[in-house]
Amino acid sequence: MDNNNLETVPPGSMAPRGPDREGSGNDGLALIRSLNKGLIASLAGILVCMASVLVVVFLTASNLDDYAGEKSREKVARVLNLELRQLANLSVEYGWWNEAVDMLVYQRDRDWADANIGSYLEERYGLDAVLGLNVQGELVYGRYQGDSLASPLPAGLIADGLAGLIERAIDTDYADPQPVSGMLIMADVPAFVAATTFAVYEPTDRAIDQSHGALVLIKFIDEDLLASWAKDFQIRDLAFVPGNPSAEGVGSTSQALPLLAPQGEGLGFLVWTPEQPGRRFLAMVLPWTGGAALIMALAGLIFYTKLRRYSALAHRQFLELVANRRVLLRQAQFDFLTGLVNRPLFLELVAHETNRCFRHNEKAAVVYIDLDGFKAVNDSLGHDVGDELLCLVAQELKGSVRREDYVARFGGDEFCLLLTNITDAEDVERVLDDIHRRFAEPLQLGNRHIAIGASAGVVIIPDDTADRSSVFRYADMAMYAAKTQGHNGHRFYSEEMEAQARQRAILKTLLLSAQTRGELYLLYQPICDLATGTVAGVEALLRWRSPELGEVLPSEFITVAEESGAIDVIGMWVAEQVLKDLCQLEQRAGRALTMSINVSARQLRDPGLPDRLDALLRQYGQEPSQLKLEITESLLIVESDNEHSVLKDLAARGYQLVLDDFGTGYSALGYLQKYPLHTIKIDKSFISGDSSLVSNTSLVKSIVFMANTMGMKTVAEGIESPDQETFVAALGCSYGQGFLYSPPAPLDQILNWITQPEASDSLP
Known part of the structure; x- marks a missing residue:
């Protein structure tokens, strides 16, 4: 099925008009007199018409036979x-x-x-x-x-x-x-x-x-x-x-x-x-031609004017009806924006393919795709850009499948593929590898480069299920599992996913009330100045202890919080709590410190975030420079005017912006130059591991050199040994963080730790 074009005929713009009003009685009499005067000429004309009709009948019969x-x-x-x-x-x-x-x-x-x-x-x-x-x-x-x-x-x-x-x-x-x-x-x-x-x-x-x-x-x-x-x-x-x-x-x-x-x-x-419609036509029409021609000619003379008006009107209305019917029929089966198969038609195709696979002992695959990062593009760049991006994605997906396969749009940023007549999972892998390759680099949309991914869940029919009602539920589970494992990946359905889906639903329900029930708490980890060996500040790390689930890892609940919208309330609670705790830390240390918190993409899309943070700082008597806001590289890959303006506003007010986990995502010099960043945190995967070595010396050295050149500070995460501390300090790294100094700990332990004799009055 070719989904390249959505053929539509725009409905006519002319509104139907009613027949003209009849003239007055005198006008009608005048018309009758005029018709009577022309009766003789009309009769002669009718005779000619009748003869012509007979000639036409015979010629038509001959032509019909030839044409057939x-x-x-x-x-x-x-x-x-x-x-x-x-x-x-x-x-x-x-x-x-x-x-x-x-x-x-x-x-x-x-x-x-x-x-x-x-x-x-x-x-x-x-x-x-x-x-x-x-x-x-x-x-x-x-x-x-x-x-x-x-x-x-x-x-x-x-x-x-x-x-x-x-x-x-x-x-x-x-x-x-x-x-x-x-x-x-x-x-x-x-x-x-x-x-x-x-x-x-x-x-x-x-x-x-x-x-x-x-x-x-x-x-x-x-x-x-x-x-x-x-x-x-x-x-x-x-x-x-x-x-x-x-x-x-x-x-x-x-x-x-x-x-x-x-x-x-x-x-x-x-x-x-061959068929001979001409002979049948003559046998049927000829006996009646003479009388019918006379009657039709007479009726035509009487009603010519009115019929002409009505036929023109009927013709216009018929064209509009045909055009509208084509549009409605097309819209009933295809997505209006992308021209792809729509959800109802795709469901029918999957049902048909499921039955066929069952009857002929063949296999097919349904691939459920959700775009990574599309919501951020749509919210920040507008729906027009989002629609253009969806059309581009549709073209990329169609380019990855065979002619006998189907590509559908389910709505929003959700797409589905039906791969027919496959041999095994390797056939699906080849298609998905091509899709991931296409989305591995940012897509070019006009003068913009937009990086998104395609997380996909796969169900093999009939290996995973022969019940068409379960196909999409299983594919959705597999797609979510792919999203949780990272950007632009895929997973095949397994029975364990159903249990994980139930666990995730429980997690989402409990998280909505976790903050009000006092189940969320903070741990803190010091950040030390490598040049002086003193404490420069601390990073706040969110934790959740659920009575029903026990300790829940941040990797499990942060994503759920962002998807459900709970991150907005939780994020402001974290900001208020760290400022309150910062007051105690500074009182115990006798000097000013900084506090680092993580900020999500959802929070940065809110233009009111800077004002709310300012209100909290005034309430607890702190300065914007003491609150460090850590963001991930994935927030910078979408050229979002909204997020960019919020980041610039925060930097203009004195907040320090920290790029977290640098080196693991879409690291690019252009991002560092464009955004008002103060500090770069080198991901611990480049530091930790062997307790006596730095994992990637050349990369760490390049990051530190680049940051120093651009006037930025650097924080080396994951320092576990004195040798690692000495090494990154020799490379010019500004600060260090890791288990060498302290693991994440409650506030009271950090209060005791920070008052050790080696603590000093330095600030980052």
């Missing part, structure tokens, strides 16, 4: 061309198949060839013979009318011109394979024959750009096939006549179409009896 004969000839020719083209396409599809070359030509696995090529093509496409030849022209696989075939070929498959057709098929352009097809006589019966070379289309252990043999497909134009055509295409008395059809006593009313071999030799003729 011409159309029947075109129909038969079109049927032949379609059959021949289908056979040629099948030969390319299976001849240029790496697995077929290997299994059929080299391994000569007859069972595999029967299951995937021979018997499959016989059953599905009605082929009579399938021949596989090696480069020496030897028969390596054969199937003829349902039975296996070995050398030599039976007499029924020996035909003049077959060898030449195979030779021309092998001599092809491997960059653009062209099959060779035509009609030959086999066992006194014409047959469609298509041949193509066996070749590989991507690097394998087999040679590329050379022939490995030839695949030959044969379909007889026998009485059964002709009877099928006659029934399906309404062609009467369809038959094959060898030689000249006139010599066989074919009637004068019959039509004949010559069958030609590839080199132009005549093989015989297809003959049939």
Whole structure:
């Protein structure tokens, strides 16, 4: 199904008008007098019209017969061309198949060839013979009318011109394979024959750009096939006549179409009896033509003016009705924005494919896709940009699937793929690898570069389920599992996911009341000045202790909080609590300190965030420079005017912006130059690990050098040993954080720790 265009006809803009008002009585009398005066001339005209009608009737009958004969000839020719083209396409599809070359030509696995090529093509496409030849022209696989075939070929498959057709098929352009097809006589019966070379289309252990043999497909134009055509295409008395059809006593009313071999030799003729609508037309119309013509002519003279008005009106309204019907029909099955299949039609397709897989023991896959980061684009750049992005995504998805697969949009940023006739999960993996490759780099939309991902969940039919009502529920579970494991990935459904989905629903319900029930609490971890060895500040880390679930990891509940919207309330609670605790820390330390908190993308899309933070600072007597706001790199990859303005506002008010986990995402110098950042935190994966070494010295050194050049501070996370501390300090890193100093701890422990003798009065 081609989803490239949404064909619509705009409804007419003219409103229907009613008939004109009738004139006055005098006007009506005047009109009658005028008609009476022209009666004699009208009668003469009617006679001429009646004669003309008779002539037209006979000419029409003759033309109808001629037209029917011409159309029947075109129909038969079109049927032949379609059959021949289908056979040629099948030969390319299976001849240029790496697995077929290997299994059929080299391994000569007859069972595999029967299951995937021979018997499959016989059953599905009605082929009579399938021949596989090696480069020496030897028969390596054969199937003829349902039975296996070995050398030599039976007499029924020996035909003049077959060898030449195979030779021309092998001599092809491997960059653009062209099959060779035509009609030959086999066992006194014409047959469609298509041949193509066996070749590989991507690097394998087999040679590329050379022939490995030839695949030959044969379909007889026998009485059964002709009877099928006659029934399906309404062609009467369809038959094959060898030689000249006139010599066989074919009637004068019959039509004949010559069958030609590839080199132009005549093989015989297809003959049939075309429809003769002209004769039936005369038999039905002629007896009534004279009287009907007279009555119609008289009525036409009387009502000409009115009928002209009404016909014009009816014509306009009919065109509008047809146009609106086309639009409604299209909208009922296709998404108006992207032109893809919509949800209702996709559900029908999946139901049909599920039944087909169950009946024929085949497999299919449903892939449920949700875009990563689309909501941020839509909220920050506007719905118009979001719509353009969805159309671009639709094109990328269509470019990753085959013609026989389906791509649908379910609404919002959710898409679905139906991959039909797959062999195993590896077929799905290949499609998903291509999709992830397309989304690995930011998409170009006009002069913008927008980075999004495609998280996908996969259900294999019928391996995972044969119940169509469960397909999308399982696919949604797998998609969510893919989202939780990272950006632009995919997961296949497993039974464990259902239990995880129930756990997530419980988690979301309990989290909504966790803050009001006092279950959320904060731990703190010191950040030390590497030059002086003193405490520069602390980072606040959110934790949740649930009476029902126990300790819940931040990685489990932060995402749920952002999706449910609870992060807005929780984020402000964290800000207020850390400012309150900062007062105690400064009182115990006897000096000013900084406090770092994490800020989510959802919070930064709120233009009122700076004012609310200012109000909290005034309440607790703190300065904006003492509150460090840590953001992740993923917030910077979308060129959002809204988030950018909030970040600039916060920096202008004196808040210090810290880029957290630098080096793990879309690190780019352009982001560092564009946004008002104060500090870069080097991700602990580059520092921790071996307790005596830094994992990636060159990268850490480059980050520190770049930050120093741009006037930014650096924090090395994950310091666990004195050797690591000494090393990152020697590289020029400003601050350190890690278990060497203290693990995340409650406030009272940090209060005791911060008053140790080595603490000093320095500020970051």
